[in-house]
Amino acid sequence: MNFKINKYIPLGIMLIILGSSIYFLNGMDQFIRPFTQPILMGSSKGKDILFFVLFGITIILSTLGDNEGIYAYFKKLPIPKILKNKDFYLKLSLFLFLFAAISALVVELYLRSTLKVSWNTILVILNPSLTSTSFLHSHLYKGIFGMILKTVLTNIPSGIHTGSSLSAYTPNIISLLFILIPITYISMILSLQRRKVLSRLFLSFTSTIGIIGLIDGGLFGTPAIGGIYGMLILIYNNKIVDGISDYMVKKENKNSLMNILKEEWKLIKSILSGKIKENKKDLDKYLKIALPHIALIIIIVLRFSIAFYGASPDFYELTVYNGHDLDGLNQYNTLNVTDDGNKTIVYISNEYNEMELLNNLAITLDGKCDWYSLSWNVYSYL
DSSP, rough: OOOOOOTTTHHHHHHHHHHHHHHTTTTTHHHHHHHHHHHHOOHHHHHHHHHHHHHHHHHHHHTTTSSHHHHHHHHHSSSSSSGGGGGHHHHHHHHHHHHHHHHHHHHHHHHHHHHTTTTEEEEESSSOEEEOSSSEEEEEEEEHHHHHHHHOSSSSTOOOOOOOOGGGOTTTHHHHHHHHHHHHHHHHHHHHHTTTTHHHHHHHHHHHHHHHHHHHHHTHHHHHHHHHHHHHHHHHHHHHHHHHHHHHHHHHGGGHHHHHHHHHHHHHHHHHHTTTGGGHHHHHHHHHHHHHHHHHHHHHHHHHHHHHHHOSSSSSEEEEEEEOGGGGGGGGEEEEEEEEEEEEEEETTTTTTTTHHHHHHHTTTTTSSSEEEEOGGGGGGG
C-alpha cells in the first residue's frame, strides 16, 4: 500500500514539538516571547505553549478532508447539503465566536453587580492565587480552562497562570458558555478542509489566536480581534486570498493573475474617481472586500472608546474586600479612606501608572484580602 504523508503534517508536528519544548525547557519561552507578545496581547509561558501546540494541531486537523476516503465518507453522510459546505462552517464559527465573546462581557457585568463594584474596574482575586479580569480584558473563560488544566496536568510550571481562582466567584452559566469554545473550534476545523495553501495557513493561524483570545482576553483583546478579522477576510475576500495562493504555487498562472490584478486596479481607480453610478456593481463588490477592514476598525475604535469612557482620570478607586493589616497602603498617596461593611474603599492619587499600580497593589495586598478592584485609567499611559 502506498502511504503518503500530507505536506502540512510535518509543519504541524514541528509546531507541537516547539510548544512542548517550551513546557519542558526552562527559559526557552524568553526567546520566543518577543515574537508572540504582539499577537497574543502580552505573552506568558502558558500562552506561548498553547499557541504553538494549538496551531500545530489545527494545521494537522485541517488535512482530514485531504484524505480521499474521509472526504468521500463525509460527502455521503445523510445530512443537509449545507452541512457539507466549509463556508457554512466558517460563518457558523464567526457567529459562535461572537456569541461566546459577547456573553462573557455580559457575565463580566453581572459579576460586578453581585460584588457591588463598578463595571469599569479591574477585578483582582488574591485567594487562593492571583487572577485578574476586566471588561476590556476578560479572563472568565480562563478560570474554567484553568480548572480543566489542573485536572489533566499534575505538575503545572510556575510560569503558567491558570486563572482558576475566578471560578469561585463566577456564576455557573460561564461553565455552560465555555462549551461553546470547543464547539467553535470544531466548526473552525470543518471550515479549514480542502482550502488552498495561503487560506489554510492564514485561517489556521487566526483561528488559533482567536480561540486563545476567547479564553484569555475576551472580545476586545488583540487575539480575539485577530480571530474575527481572519474569519471575515476568508468570508468576504476568499477569492483574493486563493488568487494569491495560485500566484505563489502555480507559476504558469502568474501572467494571467497579473492581468486580472491590473484590471481590478483599473476598476478601483474608476470608482475612486467618482464614477459611482456607472460602476454600481463594482462598488458593491469592493464594499464587500472592504467590510473585514471596516469591521476591524470599528472594533478597535469601540475598544478605545470604552477604555476612555470608563476611565477615572482624577483618581483611582480601590475597593478591598475582607481586608486586614492594610497599613501597607500608606505608602501610596491616598486621598480618602472609607469603610463599608466588609469593604474598604481607598481613593488614590492619579499620579501612578495604572499597570504599575495594579502590580504593586498585588504585592501590597497579598494575603491581606480575598480580592480587590481598581478603577482603570487609560490616561495614565499617555
